[in-house]
Amino acid sequence: MSSDVSPLTLNRISIYLRSLRRLQRQGIERISSQRLAERFHLSSAQIRKDLAQFGEFGIRGVGYEVSELIERLTALLGLDLPRRLIIVGAGNLGTALARFVGFNSGSFEVVAVVDSDPDKVGERIGRLHIRSPDRLEETVAATHAEIGVLTVPAEAAQENYDHLVACGIQAVLNFAPVRLELDPRTVVKNVDFRIHLEELGYFLTRTQE
Amino acid sequence: MSSDVSPLTLNRISIYLRSLRRLQRQGIERISSQRLAERFHLSSAQIRKDLAQFGEFGIRGVGYEVSELIERLTALLGLDLPRRLIIVGAGNLGTALARFVGFNSGSFEVVAVVDSDPDKVGERIGRLHIRSPDRLEETVAATHAEIGVLTVPAEAAQENYDHLVACGIQAVLNFAPVRLELDPRTVVKNVDFRIHLEELGYFLTRTQE
DNA sequence: CCATGTGAACAAATTCACAGCA
DNA sequence: TGCTGTGAATTTGTTCACATGG
Numbered sequence A, B: 001m002s003s004d005v006s007p008l009t010l011n012r013i014s015i016y017l018r019s020l021r022r023l024q025r026q027g028i029e030r031i032s033s034q035r036l037a038e039r040f041h042l043s044s045a046q047i048r049k050d051l052a053q054f055g056e057f058g059i060r061g062v063g064y065e066v067s068e069l070i071e072r073l074t075a076l077l078g079l080d081l082p083r084r085l086i087i088v089g090a091g092n093l094g095t096a097l098a099r100f101v102g103f104n105s106g107s108f109e110v111v112a113v114v115d116s117d118p119d120k121v122g123e124r125i126g127r128l129h130i131r132s133p134d135r136l137e138e139t140v141a142a143t144h145a146e147i148g149v150l151t152v153p154a155e156a157a158q159e160n161y162d163h164l165v166a167c168g169i170q171a172v173l174n175f176a177p178v179r180l181e182l183d184p185r186t187v188v189k190n191v192d193f194r195i196h197l198e199e200l201g202y203f204l205t206r207t208q209e
Numbered sequence C: 001c002c003a004t005g006t007g008a009a010c011a012a013a014t015t016c017a018c019a020g021c022a
Numbered sequence D: 001t002g003c004t005g006t007g008a009a010t011t012t013g014t015t016c017a018c019a020t021g022g
Helices: A007-025 A033-040 A044-052 A066-076 A092-099 A133-143 A154-166 A193-208 B007-025 B033-040 B044-052 B066-076 B092-099 B133-143 B154-166 B193-208
Strands: A083-088 A108-114 A128-131 A147-150 A171-174 A187-190 B083-088 B108-114 B128-131 B147-150 B171-174 B187-190
Touching: A007 A033, A007 A044, A007 A066, A007 B193, A033 A044, A083 A092, A083 A133, A083 A154, A083 B193, A092 A108, A092 B092, A108 A133, A128 A133, A133 A154, A147 A154, A147 B193, A154 A171, A171 B193, A187 B193, A193 B007, A193 B083, A193 B147, A193 B171, A193 B187, B007 B033, B007 B044, B007 B066, B033 B044, B083 B092, B083 B133, B083 B154, B092 B108, B108 B133, B128 B133, B133 B154, B147 B154, B154 B171
Parallel strands: A083 A108, A083 A147, A108 A128, A147 A171, A171 A187, B083 B108, B083 B147, B108 B128, B147 B171, B171 B187
Antiparallel strands: none
16 A cells, blocks of 8 residues: 655654543543644644545544544554564563563563573563574464564674564564664664764763863 | 754764774775765765765765774764763663663763652662652762653653753653653653554554555 | 645755866 | 765655635
8 A cells, every 4th residue: 555654754643643642531522733733742734734644534624533533543553453572682671671561551562582592591571481582483473473672782683683584573673773784575663772872962062062 | 053963964973983983893994985885775975965064074086084084973973072871760661771781881871860769769770879859950960960861651751851951951862752841951862662663563554454 | 614634835855966186 | 087075956844825625
């Protein structure tokens, strides 16, 4: 289908959805793009443009039905289906993410943690046992994991990514500070803390001197 | 100064720097934008455009001197100065980040961890004790922390941000899934895992049906 | 009448392509 | 000669402003 939606738009859709859920909790049933924008520091024109890409969700002269819009956006992002995560790399970050609420809420759930260190294999993180990557394919198949989370050191990132791809994983969230060489059949989102820190550093040098 | 550099450019500068350091470790002394682009899947024209914003770093007909370019970019990002981080929120994520290598390498260092839970105050994370936010101003002053890292729940993010700002923090890395209402004297970078997961979810729904 | 949905205007970012210098 | 540095062309993203329809 029309898979050519800009990632910027998609990010904003996530934000709209989150905002709408808040409104819903507050019992608000209808909202205009104008008021939604004011409430959450967004742009009303952009809200309309973004939404219009996916259909006519609003009622002219009235606004949007909160619950209906939530449903539509939820379906759009596939949040009505469960998404199972497999974490590769049980260091500080991997371990924390395995327990992290954001990774275990809504439709997302961590179903497996893998680490190549034999000393770690067998250890427990919450209710999960750390597994060896030797049987990654089996693990992926058994748990129906769809999203791989890479929390290995930079040097090991590419091989682990390749391994995940070989096991049928199509979506990867990469925390290793490397540009991976990508298989075209996958999507990868990079989360790179150091880049953010360095950006903040740049700002601090500008303001301090 | 010319503080109006796009964040996109700045992100790429970080990536160039990282790539150059790798080349340096491999003993490469000179590189052209062309070969740098090939090696790390970048765009050569963009490399030149990005660098040219900050001066004439290259030699026509030859390329760039790796070590010199590293020096210049390091200074540009202020990575020649130490940057101290204070982590606010000692949950799973905050605790992991306090120990995370990426947050304790190069010029970055975690110098304090703060949590409002009295049961946590006094506990140790590595060589740091968790402190109470009551004396945040003192803590910031004593540790010379410059960058605040927000790892508190969404509901608590705004107040903790405001508190950091009141204590003189100008740069914040926000992990809470909220759009903060910003003080204009600060820069904030948001890291929002859920947005990334939802983007991946969108892709999976497109390819699976 | 009022807020959506949208073409048209504008702005930002990227890519192209080449003049100019080592 | 061969690369950088850079205007010009193009693509992408955002904002404006209004015709359209509930």
